[in-house]
Amino acid sequence: FSRRQFIKGTVATAALGVGATAGIGLLAPEASLGTDNPAQTATKGTKFVTTICEQCVWRCGVIAKVENGVVKMLEGNPNHPNNLGKLCPRGNAAIETMYSPDRIKFPLIRAGARGSGLWRRASWDEALSYTAEQMKKIKDKYGAKAMMFNSTDNLSQPFFEILLKAFGTPNYGTQRSLCFNSMTTAFLYTYGTPQPGTDYSQCKYMIFTGRNLAEGISNNETQEMIEMVAKGVKVVVLDPRFSKTAAKATEWLPVRPGTDSAFFLAMIHVIVAEKLYDEVFVNKYTQGFEDLVTEVKEYTPEWAEKKCEIAATTIQRIAREFAAAAPAAIAHPNWRTSNFVNSFQTERAIAVLNALMGNWAQPGGLIPDQEMSTAKLGVLSHPPFPQAQGIRLDGVPWQYPLVPLAYGVIQTMRDNILSGKPYEAKGWLISRQNPVLSVPERQKTINALMKLDFVAVIDIQASDTAYYADVILPESYYLERYDGLIPIKNKIFIRQPVIEPLYDTKSSLMIYKELADKLGLGEFLPYKDEMDLLSQQLKPFPVSLEDLKRAGYYEVENLKEDHSKDFEFQTSSGKIEISSSIMAQMGKKAVPTWNEPPRPKEDQYYLLTGKTAQHTQMFTQNNRWLLEVFPVNRAWLHTSVAKKIGVKTDDDVVLESEVGKVTIKAYVTEGIRPDCIFMVGGFGHVSKGLKSSYGLGASDSALHKTVTDPISGGSALSETFVKVSKA
Ligand code: SF4
Known part of the structure; x- marks a missing residue:
């Protein structure tokens, strides 16, 4: 069975998986899948299994070639929209991560001083019982709020969240505030959606700010960006460094850090002054334009040049070129922009600039989020969560009233441990996250870990944070385990084991479940094993888990949103809010504005x-x-x-x-x-x-x-x- 035949086979499977009518199983019945189905080729010791990569959070489709129980090769799944058949270097190297001698091979309980690197082997029963016992001790003495839970974006995160809500703590740390809070908050406040997509395929003019797609790889987006460059589309990159994306761009603008918003405000100034915006779109779908006109009056290109060190004539030219390409012109929503306190304003200016171009849901413009909501998967039925007691240690919303509740402010959580104010956390359960290396001020994080009564970490290797743990619960690697199902656009994908776990490890789905049982909270995660859970998630769809495993994905019809109708935005005005009603309610400047960022001293x-x-x-x-x-x-x-x-x-x-x-x-x-x-x-x-x-x-x-x-x-x-x- 050659690789060419195999690829052909997966394409054939995809075709069979699409387009049947409602009421009939959309996935082809087993007989129709035929012998070309890759999952049926487990002959002579070789098989191909489809799964989902987890070397980063992008979730690309993988086809693993397994020979006699050993993973020999990973290839991109051509049926997967996130990678279109290709894997990035990190995805390709996943085999080394799995076979690394540094994997944690069984549960560990600390046997020396915290941070000494001394542990002893424990059974799962002992490690989970000990973890539950310590967590209960903290809850009984200080309340559930004294336990912090941390996790990062992953397919089992919803079940981790169920565990922490069932436990009753308000304290949850994600990676979001280290990454994209400024972008998601700004787009949420402007469009009512945190992260619109971008139509690279038909875009004629793209401006990137803080999105380095050639190095911060988001597989299909990176491919689409490279195709854009190859087609000769105008790509402008604002970056103080000549990144690899800048190297591919048609124009690199080495902007002074923290001043991108001056550049965008001046672009808006030119577009407004020269009436280059889409007047019909602005009148019909936005509110607050007049306030913007007043605000940007002073933000001339000459003013911006002094701030961002990009020539006024360049800003003017780019504004005109950009408007001429509209609506197939995008100022990319980006990711981390420039990581300054004023990044929210930069992102607001970017969001508003897009709105002025009328590029919403237009070919080559911004596209509404078409991802199918996970809410459409079957949900676990469990008792209501207890009311979490106590204010959040990350300061939301009492210290940070404008931060959306779901995003959080992870970097503030340590201060409370160290100061004891407003109250002190005593325990930390961390799953697949490494705050020692990701959160600013490493020493502060280590000091906080050293002060806690109890730290447990779930990971595949001894991360820098796991190094300070009292218990390490070793997770199976992604090629060895199931995770929650993942809907992407109108397909549901499955991560499934391509080999049995190499060591005495478990999926996080089972770690959370068994820990919940030990805590007396098992009813909140009502599943026997992974297969039971996935079957419950799959319940609303006429497809069996076995068929899903064989085909690798299931395509759901009629879930694509119809964007041909009049647009409605999930803001309080129902329009794109150039003037943000939330900001106005909080007594803040409601239109994008300039905030002067700090500058380094002469020797810095x-x-x-x-x-x-x-x-x-x-x-x-x-x-x-x-x-x-x-x-x-x-x-x-x-x-x-x-x-x-x-x-x-x-x-x-x-x-x-x-x-x-x-x-x-x-x-x-x-x-x-x-x-x-x-x-x-x-x-x-x-x-x-x-x-x-x-x-x-x-x-x-x-x-x-x-x-x-x-x-x-x-x-x-x-x-x-x-x-x-x-x-
Ligand atoms: Fe894996 Fe690379 Fe895709 Fe990330 S972008 S999921 S590492 S192949």
């Missing part, structure tokens, strides 16, 4: 951090295949700075911020503004359990200050300034 530099295509945040640096292609992070220094301090590439330099100091190798380049220093995040691990990456490079979390945007809760990472010297 902006510290910029970002991604590389070969690693995922804090997760893959211990993967030996990926280390081979990206072995260490270095500090990008402009040639003039390197000359001043007398260093060349690969010399050691010391970076020092207000909160920490690291030694790191220099990378001397013209590709960065002279007032900036850049480093890729995720290196500088402190866990000795990560034997391949321990001690390599430096962590940006050791340098980052904790600065929070009061509106979105976003962590303003780039408001950290550093001094640099030769080591």
